[in-house]
Amino acid sequence: MNQNPDLSAAPGAPRVIPRSEHPVSRTNISPNALRVLYRLKEAGFQAFLVGGCVRDIIIGHHPKDFDVATDALPEELRRLFRNCRLVGRRFRLAHIVYGREIIEVATFRAASAPPPTEEPVPMRSDNEAELLEEELASGDEDPLEVTTPLDQTQPLEILEHADSGRESRSRNSAHRVHDDHGRLLRDNIYGSIDADVWRRDFTVNALYYNIADFSIWDYVGGLADIQAQRLRLIGDVETRYREDPVRMLRAARFEAKLGFQIEAASAAPIERLRGLLASVPPARLFDETAKLFLTGHGADSYRVLRARGLFAALFPAVDRYLEKHPGSLVEDLLVQGLRNTDRRIEEDKPVTPTFLFALLLYGPIAAIIESLPPNRWHEPQAILEACDQALREAQQRVSIPRRIALGVREMYALQPRLEGPRGRRALRLLEQPRFRAAYDLLILRATLGLAVPEVAQWWTTLQAAAPAEREQMVEAAPGGARASAAGRDAAPGSATGAPRRRRRRRPRSSGA
Numbered sequence: 301m302n303q304n305p306d307l308s309a310a311p312g313a314p315r316v317i318p319r320s321e322h323p324v325s326r327t328n329i330s331p332n333a334l335r336v337l338y339r340l341k342e343a344g345f346q347a348f349l350v351g352g353c354v355r356d357i358i359i360g361h362h363p364k365d366f367d368v369a370t371d372a373l374p375e376e377l378r379r380l381f382r383n384c385r386l387v388g389r390r391f392r393l394a395h396i397v398y399g400r401e402i403i404e405v406a407t408f409r410a411a412s413a414p415p416p417t418e419e420p421v422p423m424r425s426d427n428e429a430e431l432l433e434e435e436l437a438s439g440d441e442d443p444l445e446v447t448t449p450l451d452q453t454q455p456l457e458i459l460e461h462a463d464s465g466r467e468s469r470s471r472n473s474a475h476r477v478h479d480d481h482g483r484l485l486r487d488n489i490y491g492s493i494d495a496d497v498w499r500r501d502f503t504v505n506a507l508y509y510n511i512a513d514f515s516i517w518d519y520v521g522g523l524a525d526i527q528a529q530r531l532r533l534i535g536d537v538e539t540r541y542r543e544d545p546v547r548m549l550r551a552a553r554f555e556a557k558l559g560f561q562i563e564a565a566s567a568a569p570i571e572r573l574r575g576l577l578a579s580v581p582p583a584r585l586f587d588e589t590a591k592l593f594l595t596g597h598g599a600d601s602y603r604v605l606r607a608r609g610l611f612a613a614l615f616p617a618v619d620r621y622l623e624k625h626p627g628s629l630v631e632d633l634l635v636q637g638l639r640n641t642d643r644r645i646e647e648d649k650p651v652t653p654t655f656l657f658a659l660l661l662y663g664p665i666a667a668i669i670e671s672l673p674p675n676r677w678h679e680p681q682a683i684l685e686a687c688d689q690a691l692r693e694a695q696q697r698v699s700i701p702r703r704i705a706l707g708v709r710e711m712y713a714l715q716p717r718l719e720g721p722r723g724r725r726a727l728r729l730l731e732q733p734r735f736r737a738a739y740d741l742l743i744l745r746a747t748l749g750l751a752v753p754e755v756a757q758w759w760t761t762l763q764a765a766a767p768a769e770r771e772q773m774v775e776a777a778p779g780g781a782r783a784s785a786a787g788r789d790a791a792p793g794s795a796t797g798a799p800r801r802r803r804r805r806r807p808r809s810s811g812a
């Protein structure tokens with residue numbers, strides 16, 4: 301057992317840091333979050349900002365979103381806010397919706413990993429765990445990141461505050477359910493703030509900002525850990541990872557995002573327990589993948605995940621490829637692509653998961669294509685089949701929504717057509733919805749010598765050109781640009797540098 305030593309202090313005694321001694325100011329808080337906090341307070345409830353938003357404001361970052369914790373029950377929230385949606389079955393939450401901004405409001409939970417002095421939580425009851433597994437495997441929401449609106453017709457299973465002594469309103473006993481590995485499948489037992497703190501993941505994520513007097517409540521030394529740039533899991537480390545293996549990915553994500561160090565006790569079990577990620581529903585791993593790679597620190601996430609052996613838990617086939625080809629161009633392409641994505645986010649430009657998955661799967665797709673005879677490497681059918689196989693394999697772990705999978709296929713199928721622009725067809729390609737993503741991939745490949753830079757440049761110029769100029773360009777270009785690609789390894793399948801046989805092409809006419 302690896303109990304973080306100074307966290308075993310009796311719960312219920314926070315260090316209260318008055319407003320004059322911490323930097324969290326209301327000017328850093330979204331007006332909508334303030335609206336929610338004040339409304340709760342005026343209705344007589346406790347209301348705190350909690351989690352990443354408090355942590356980020358203290359560090360001086362702009363919070364991604366604002367989470368509120370309260371003693372109001374979901375039903376009470378629904379009555380209090382007209383713009384309230386109750387979401388999530390495993391972990392019931394309220395979304396207070398203001399246009400595009402959603403303030404997530406969670407009722408205090410009883411502790412999931414109890415402090416050592418408390419009774420252990422009940423283990424799974426009858427076959428509820430299996431039923432929930434099915435529910436989750438079918439893409440149900442994750443415990444703290446819930447987007448699926450709750451079916452309003454369902455009876456709510458609400459337990460009154462564990463500490464209030466009020467009678468349970470629930471007819472269902474399975475409010476907290478674990479599976480055989482200790483994974484928490486459902487957690488809807490409500491508690492008070494001093495119980496809520498123990499089910500949070502890291503000490504730096506467990507600071508509560510109290511709207512009543514603007515103080516911060518720190519039960520677990522989170523403030524000191526922020527100052528020391530240290531990530532410490534709350535409670536018994538192994539239990540917490542078993543309850544929710546995604547916490548291992550969250551550790552890596554915060555290490556990458558914040559540049560903090562995971563302290564030794566929290567880092568050590570990861571190597572032994574990372575296999576548990578195989579039991580996490582693929583839909584949830586998709587969400588985590590997006591947070592790891594599409595929120596501005598993707599290149600760092602990649603580095604940390606590889607170093608901690610967690611990348612293999614998400615993308616086994618990609619990891620196998622990278623292990624087999626250390627220092628390959630494919631890895632350079634992945635890292636460069638992630639850096640470009642990070643830069644786009646910094647510049648407030650849109651990014652797409654389709655491009656991300658195309659990057660991630662480059663290695664496996666290339667390997668499948670290269671296992672074919674070289675004369676098939678540029679065949680659209682062969683490329684599509686390779687994409688399908690690589691996507692199918694990846695889906696075993698991380699679910700890839702259909703529209704993204706289709707996008708990845710199209711991006712790859714367009715590569716040979718972009719590399720050999722043919723007359724007016726080139727102009728039609730510009731109209732393809734997937735052109736932009738495919739072009740971005742071509743540019744990236746060209747940067748690394750995996751496609752001919754002049755061809756990529758030709759497309760850049762074509763897009764910027766006026767209509768009349770475009771006509772001239774396509775008249776002049778047919779086949780020429782592609783011809784210059786001959787002898788170079790331009791297809792995804794040639795990425796590892798295997799020799800490519802020259803493909804025999806039919807002569808083309810410019811107006812084709």
Ligand code: ATP
Nearest residue numbers: 351352353364365367444499500501505506544547
């Ligand atoms: P960010 O918003 O930057 O991704 P965050 O820490 O706010 O980081 P969220 O996923 O928004 O992360 O969750 C909000 C808070 O809920 C966390 O700070 C943490 O206290 C708690 N939390 C989220 N996920 C988990 C989890 N899997 N286990 C325990 N606590 C969690």
Ligand code: MG
Nearest residue numbers: 351352353365
């Ligand atoms: Mg957050």
